[in-house]
Amino acid sequence: MTDLSDKTLGETSDDIVLETSEENRDIAVCMINQGTRYLDIYSQRLDSRIYAGADFSNAVRHLAIQSPHAKIRFLLKDHESMIRTNSPLLELSRRLASRIEFRKINRDYAENTSEFVIVDQRGLLHRHHGDRYEGIANFNLAKQAMELTHYFNEVWERSSGITDARRLHI
Numbered sequence: 001m002t003d004l005s006d007k008t009l010g011e012t013s014d015d016i017v018l019e020t021s022e023e024n025r026d027i028a029v030c031m032i033n034q035g036t037r038y039l040d041i042y043s044q045r046l047d048s049r050i051y052a053g054a055d056f057s058n059a060v061r062h063l064a065i066q067s068p069h070a071k072i073r074f075l076l077k078d079h080e081s082m083i084r085t086n087s088p089l090l091e092l093s094r095r096l097a098s099r100i101e102f103r104k105i106n107r108d109y110a111e112n113t114s115e116f117v118i119v120d121q122r123g124l125l126h127r128h129h130g131d132r133y134e135g136i137a138n139f140n141l142a143k144q145a146m147e148l149t150h151y152f153n154e155v156w157e158r159s160s161g162i163t164d165a166r167r168l169h170i
Contacts, residue, residue: 009034021049044130
């Protein structure tokens with residue numbers, strides 16, 4: 001496992017090769033913990049080996065509450081397993097609904113099988129195939145992060161909210 005103690009969001013520019021779910025999770029958590037405002041996650045199905053642990057949801061929670069302007073967005077191709085298992089992120093989004101939002105990826109973008117995590121429009125974790133753990137992470141890859149942010153925004157605008165992610169209070 002890569003030593004992350006010397007990695008700083010927005011400063012450290014070396015590529016980190018990812019091969020395992022643990023590496024993906026640990027680096028995503030490290031980046032998110034250093035984030036101050038934005039988190040965008042484009043995922044096929046929020047793989048529980050990366051996104052379901054307490055460390056991950058705690059990092060997201062910390063980002064959401066540390067800034068009144070925090071914006072955390074998830075675009076998912078398949079959200080059913082998240083709903084079925086009542087993911088910790090789902091419960092967190094219910095408590096912090098003004099800062100955390102989920103949308104289902106519009107079918108026009110279904111051919112894109114990649115997954116990425118963008119933190120503060122600088123840090124990037126990117127896997128070209130969402131069903132594999134091989135990928136690249138970089139704590140300061142602003143140009144590529146912005147390109148993927150533009151793509152994310154395009155898909156976001158054409159995608160629909162996940163209504164069953166919100167609890168109805170009657």
